[in-house]
Amino acid sequence: MISYLVNNEVQTSFVKTKTQRKNPEKSSKKMKRIIKQVNMFVSPALVIPPNNEIFKEDTLNNAINNNSNLSDEKRTVLSLYLRQAPEERARIMNEVDLKSLIEIFYILLNQSEHPGVIENTTLLFDDFINADINRIPLISEIDIQLTIELCTRLIRQMKTESLTILKASIEVFTILTTYCGTFNDFVSIMGDYFQVIREIYSIANPTRSTYQPLHLFNWSLYILLNKQPYRKVFSKEIPLNFLLEVHDKIVATQDNELLYSLFHIVWLQSFDEKLVEHDFPENFIQIFANVLLKIKIEKLIRIVLLIIHNLLNVDWYVRLLVQHEFNLIIPMLLSRTFSDSDIVEMLQEINEIVEKKVTETSSMECYMDELKSGRMRWSPMHRSEQFWTENVTHFELENWALVRKLKGVINDKSADPVCVSVACFDLGEVARYHPLGRKIMNDLGIKLDLLQLTSSEQPDVKKNAIYAVQKIMLHHWDLVQTD
Incomplete structure (x- = not known):
């Protein structure tokens, strides 16, 4: 089923980025990579009983006899269908019979309140679709409101503990929301679908077993998130910041297949230019x-x-x-x-x-962006003599605002040790290169802050704090050892 969806939908629907529009050659190369990646996606082999092992024909036979919404003709059609072997069902080509069966599935799924009837009809409908993908266009002819109602019921059924019923529900839901009506028709219920997934993501201390249903949902997400309207709803219900937390949980389960699927979701979201520019963590x-x-x-x-x-x-x-x-x-x-x-x-x-x-990265703009991000790293500018020679006077602006920010970093107990190490180093460089550097370090109490960090339990913080103090106290900077 996924190969059909991939070949008919996914390959041609990705958003072209600005670079692609400017450079057709790169665009073509990128699209080839996308298509290859799409075709590489394979849901892991889960141990799930097939539909026919779970299916209970007696339940549907009772539904046939007790459902007043089924005409005698439809009862006969369904009874004959149930008596056929799977191979015979797959060979049905008569459009009238196929449409009649689809209408029967809709009646049973939308109008029955019996869980067993809904579950077994879902299994039957799933097999009906998988038997011949050419039946999908016939399903799309059904009134869209009936399809939305059916999908709503499928969402409620997805809290089942049966992986077989869950798989069938997800497959039917994904087919209907991909091929029936317009994508905007299903936006109102798509949030409920994504909430089911979020509840699984939110399980505390998950194991491979408790996260197993995610493999089934990831197949569906891989299809649905190709569509911009669905990506928009998904990013609202399950934002990328939330997926950061999910990543840590998945790493703890040591399930690389699930980690791979999570990155697939992030990849699909990364085709949204607005999300990338403003909300990518x-x-x-x-x-x-x-x-x-x-x-x-x-x-x-x-x-x-x-x-x-x-x-x-x-x-x-x-x-x-x-x-x-x-x-x-x-x-x-x-x-x-x-x-x-x-x-x-x-x-x-x-x-x-x-x-x-x-x-x-020797520009002052880059430095200020890095300091603002709160994630300072050993980028080349920090150890660049040219950078400090050309830009050290910027540190005195607005009453030494940048120096005060660096002071805040080294005094932040929750700050990343690498960030603190870089801040210590930079304060030492300000003292080294600016004529008033040593004085301002004393006036703002920064030297005392650095002295406290010379006993830090973090080796790099301790080392760079010592170097900074040396730079503040010594006149001959060339005698200071740095690496």
Whole structure:
């Protein structure tokens, strides 16, 4: 079923980015990567009993006899259908019979209040669709309000403990919301669907077993999030900041397939230009760095690179890549051998853009952006003599505002140790290069703050605090040891 959805919907529907519009050659290459990635997606093999092992024909036979909304003709059609073997059901080609069966499924699903009837009809409907994908256009002819009502009932059924019924419900729901009516028709109920997924994400201390249903939902999300209206609803119900927390839970379960699926969701969201420009969490950059440094699984590396590639149009994220030392990470990866040529190509493209940004990071604007982000890193400008010579006077502006911000960083008990280390180093450089640097460090009490950090339990913080104090106290800076 997923191959049908992929080949008919996903490959042609991705948003073209600004870079793609400007450069058709890159656009073509990127689309080929997208199509390849789409076709690579495979739901993991879960141990789920097939529909026919769960299906209870007696339940539907009782429904046939007791449902006043079924005409005698429809009762006969369904009775004959139930008596046929699966192979015979798959060979039904008569359009009148097929439409009649679809109407019967709708009546049973929408008008029955018996859970057993709804569950077994869902299994039957799922098999009906999977038997011949050419039946899908006939389903789309049903009144859209009836389809919305049916999908609403399927959502309620998704809290079942049966993976078989859950799988069938998700498959039917995904088909209907993809091919019937317009996407806007289902926006009103899509939030409820995503809330079911969020409840599973929210399980405290999850295990592989408790997270198993997510593998089934991820198949559906992979199809639905290709559509911009659905991505918009998803980002409201399950924002990327929430997925950051989910990432940590998935890592704890050591389920790499689920981690891969999570990155697929992030990748699909990264095609939304507004989301990337305004709401893409910076912390994902550190996660991507960890994946590239620690994980050897090529498909995980590939999907992370695809996400990064979608972020390259936003200058701020390129700066973050530099801050997180991607100018060192990418060359390390390029020294490895990969079976997937796309990985090498993407690494080269990302490396070219990151290296270009490295040459620009001696600007004061980049420094202020980094300080504002609260995630200072050992980007090249901190140890650049040219940067300090050209820009140290900026630190005296607005009553030494930048120096005061650095003081706030080193006194923040919750701050990242790397950030504190860089701030200590920079305060030492201000003292070193600015004529009034030593005086302002004393006047603002920064020297005392640094002295306290010389006994820090964090080795790098301690080292850089000591160096900074030396720079404040000594006149001959060339005697100060730095590395």
